Amino acid sequence: MASKVRFLQCSGCRFDSPFWDGPDTWIPYRNQDLWKTFEAVLSLCQSENIDLLFLMGNLFEQEYTRKPTVERVANSLGSLTKTRVFIVPGEKDPLVISSPYRLTVWPNNVHIFSSGINNINLQNKVTVYGSGWTAFQQNKSFLSKGFRADVDTTSIMLLHSEVGNDEKSNFLTLEQIGASELTYLALGHQENYSGIQKTGRTFWADSGVIETRSFTSSGPHGVIIGEIEEGSIRLEFRELGQRQYISKSFDLPSDIQSLETKLLAETSSEERQRNLYRVTFSKSLPEEDLDFNSLQKILSEKFRYIQVIDPQEETHSPLELDHSRPVRAIHEECDFMTLSQVYLQKISDYQLAATSSEDQKQWELVKKIGLAALEQGRIDDEN
Structure with missing residues (x-):
């Protein structure tokens, strides 16, 4: 042994x-x-x-x-x-x-x-x-x-x-x-x-x-x-992680002050400065809507980063969307473009300049072949 x-x-x-x-x-x-x-x-x-x-x-x-x-x-x-x-x-x-x-x-x-x-x-x-x-x-x-x-x-x-x-x-x-x-x-x-x-x-x-x-x-x-x-x-x-992403879900409060008090009681000052927080709500809105913009502003004074999600709005984080998209579709969110993204942009310019449907089809084929080569056979969603 x-x-x-x-x-x-x-x-x-x-x-x-x-x-x-x-x-x-x-x-x-x-x-x-x-x-x-x-x-x-x-x-x-x-x-x-x-x-x-x-x-x-x-x-x-x-x-x-x-x-x-x-x-x-x-x-x-x-x-x-x-x-x-x-x-x-x-x-x-x-x-x-x-x-x-x-x-x-x-x-x-x-x-x-x-x-x-x-x-x-x-x-x-x-x-x-x-x-x-x-x-x-x-x-x-x-x-x-x-x-x-x-x-x-x-x-x-x-x-x-x-x-x-x-x-x-x-x-x-x-x-x-x-x-x-x-x-x-x-x-x-x-x-x-x-x-x-x-x-x-x-x-x-x-x-x-x-x-x-x-x-x-x-x-x-x-x-x-x-x-x-x-x-x-x-x-x-x-x-070893330096920070955590923490989601907290609450019933809709009767007032902003009660939610602020509850959040502060559940977190330390050190945690509020180190971690990133997201607040969601589990119940539908009452007749008189809560002012989510005011809530976000008030909590932002206590937390280094906190995101308050309005339950009536469909909200996704950029990173969550990233998992379902090919990388070339997200270049606008980054400071630089990959080679595949540059290639796709160039081909799109040629497609816009094409004067016939046959030319359009040809450039579409060129696009698929080129992307397959640049991305080493990565399977992309073509829908």
Whole structure:
């Protein structure tokens, strides 16, 4: 059996992504928050004597990643002289031709998993298995062909996936996990921490993203710290996120003052300055409507960021809309355009100048072929 091994597991940094719930003025602050959290991960590796660091996918945001960002991440990981780093690319940063992972030379202590399940055998009888995304679509389970680990070693597997029953997706089944005979299965795909699970002899968990980006992913965010020794395994979730997105729902109050009093009683001054809040209401409006603009103004004097939702208005956050739209459709919300967006704009100009229906069809075909090439086969909603 292997000697003691300590590891840290985290996922979902999405460096350079412009998508954060909240006002545009908060984007620079949230980007700073992300770097602080990442630096906290590196500090934990040193203070907790971490042998293995697992970065479980979506380290970058493919369409927006800049070369200096990749170099900064690589240099930071290279500073961990006593920690080996294992990365599995995910659906937002797959290992394609234009992958961010190809923008720099990675230090010797970093290993990036590619397609197919591969393994690295470490000196203390620890085997690390893993498989990364090499396309924007993963239509079958990483364990669909069956897998059984070497039971004579401490076996750890890294996958950017989650547990489910859809056979045509990247989901893993409990049966596949139980049959794997792994000591520990590290997952990275969910927004929130999954809790520590066990199937058969295999412990497994998803750490969730280290820094939340929206009101749809509330609660604490951080990392998993694990220790395996002589057949025993200890796992701990450690909160690291700089801020939380907190939604609060109330019955419509009889007056603004009562709601303000209730909100202040439920939150500390520190929380009101650090976190982002959204207030919703569970009942329909009375005959005399509440003045939501006045309510927003009053609460904004107490909270650094708070959004009051009028129940009569259909409201979505920009980030929630982002999940259902191709990236080229949102360039107006960002400070810069991707290559795909520039290409689409140019083709649209040609289509407007076309004088016949045949020319229109030709440019439409050119648009689809070009976008497919630029986005490496990403499936877009054409409706």
